[in-house]
Amino acid sequence: MQVTVEEILGKLISVSSIADTPNEEIVARIAAMAAPFARVRRLPDAVGRKTALLLSIGPDDRPGIVLSAHTDVVAVEGQPWTSDPFALTARGERLFGRGTSDMKGFVACVLGALPAFAAAAGATPVHVALSYDEEIGCKGAADLVAAVAALPARPLLCIVGEPTGMKVKRAHKGKGAWRLTALGRTGHSALPHQAANAVTALARLAARLADLADALKDGPQDAAFDPPYATLHLGSLHGGGALNVVADRAVLEFELRSIPGGDAAGVFRHIEALVAQARAGLKAQAEEADILLEELCAYPALATPADAPAAAAVARLCGDNDAPGTLAFGTEAGLYAQAGIPTLVCGPGDIARAHKADEWIGRDELAACTGMLARLAEAIRRPAPEWIVR
Numbered sequence: 279m280q281v282t283v284e285e286i287l288g289k290l291i292s293v294s295s296i297a298d299t300p301n302e303e304i305v306a307r308i309a310a311m312a313a314p315f316a317r318v319r320r321l322p323d324a325v326g327r328k329t330a331l332l333l334s335i336g337p338d339d340r341p342g343i344v345l346s347a348h349t350d351v352v353a354v355e356g357q358p359w360t361s362d363p364f365a366l367t368a369r370g371e372r373l374f375g376r377g378t379s380d381m382k383g384f385v386a387c388v389l390g391a392l393p394a395f396a397a398a399a400g401a402t403p404v405h406v407a408l409s410y411d412e413e414i415g416c417k418g419a420a421d422l423v424a425a426v427a428a429l430p431a432r433p434l435l436c437i438v439g440e441p442t443g444m445k446v447k448r449a450h451k452g453k454g455a456w457r458l459t460a461l462g463r464t465g466h467s468a469l470p471h472q473a474a475n476a477v478t479a480l481a482r483l484a485a486r487l488a489d490l491a492d493a494l495k496d497g498p499q500d501a502a503f504d505p506p507y508a509t510l511h512l513g514s515l516h517g518g519g520a521l522n523v524v525a526d527r528a529v530l531e532f533e534l535r536s537i538p539g540g541d542a543a544g545v546f547r548h549i550e551a552l553v554a555q556a557r558a559g560l561k562a563q564a565e566e567a568d569i570l571l572e573e574l575c576a577y578p579a580l581a582t583p584a585d586a587p588a589a590a591a592v593a594r595l596c597g598d599n600d601a602p603g604t605l606a607f608g609t610e611a612g613l614y615a616q617a618g619i620p621t622l623v624c625g626p627g628d629i630a631r632a633h634k635a636d637e638w639i640g641r642d643e644l645a646a647c648t649g650m651l652a653r654l655a656e657a658i659r660r661p662a663p664e665w666i667v668r
């Protein structure tokens with residue numbers, strides 16, 4: 279007897295799979311469910327702690343479809359859940375659990391559709407690409423995207439199933455996040471001339487970055503986004519321990535969200551120059567002093583044209599008659615687009631429910647996604663170029 283999407287979702291939710299923890303259990307569970315229908319490729323990271331999965335159905339040497347998702351979820355500590363976040367709990371037509379919307383609901387629908395894909399994928403292959411550590415900056419997608427891009431035939435379409443209420447989304451901003459650590463020289467607060475104050479150095483640098491953030495408002499504009507310009511945000515600034523001691527350490531974290539086609543690399547070079555200036559100033563006070571710049575996460579913007587054939591194909595599959603929209607949040611879609619694969623974001627659920635207590639997805643939302651995948655299973659009976667590139 280075939281298992282239902284809801285049963286599959288229950289199995290996925292019961293494995294916690296928090297980002298940045300080993301993910302062997304969720305990988306093993308998904309691989310076992312997929313094995314009867316798909317070729318299962320495991321893509322372990324360099325240290326064997328995390329594994330991405332690439333499930334393929336149909337002929338590899340023909341251009342196919344990629345269904346992309348991440349299997350990690352954010353932690354639940356400190357959140358007031360009213361039911362066990364790792365036990366799928368139905369209340370009325372809503373199913374509660376960590377990852378229901380973001381984005382195990384989509385994964386469950388895709389796994390539920392594998393038998394239909396296996397029965398139909400003679401002309402167009404389907405590749406299911408499942409990453410890890412998306413929630414900590416798309417860290418687990420690079421090797422997976424490279425493996426997809428290296429398939430004998432490059433896919434003609436990638437659908438990233440992040441929660442969009444099954445609306446087709448074609449673009450989002452890119453993001454980079456960094457940590458600055460200033461290392462100065464400590465000393466008595468009465469003798470600041472013999473020390474190098476890390477707090478002062480980063481406070482000055484923070485002010486320069488804030489000026490740059492203001493300048494970006496007058497930079498390149500794209501009315502498809504709110505706000506329509508790149509943003510530079512200072513997230514946290516910590517340093518010092520006591521008033522009568524010169525701080526020898528301070529830490530500043532900031533992020534840059536860039537519009538597609540904006541000069542993100544140029545803005546970053548500007549930031550590097552400001553850091554170099556601050557570093558030189560601190561070193562002038564104490565030669566051993568330094569300011570370290572460390573990347574925390576980065577993903578590119580997504581900018582699939584509104585009139586792309588791939589966008590129209592996804593709109594037909596999910597019955598969305600509106601013009602494809604843009605997203606306020608980032609996804610792995612920009613990575614697939616960067617690899618030359620036309621990519622859209624479309625999945626069940628609502629991002630507004632994600633990362634919070636009592637995250638849920640509606641049974642109707644799962645049904646809508648299952649309907650889209652059933653139409654996809656019909657479409658793949660024909661070669662992809664016939665129904666995507668028109």
Ligand SMILES: [Zn+2]
Binds near residue numbers: 412
């Ligand atoms: Zn997500």
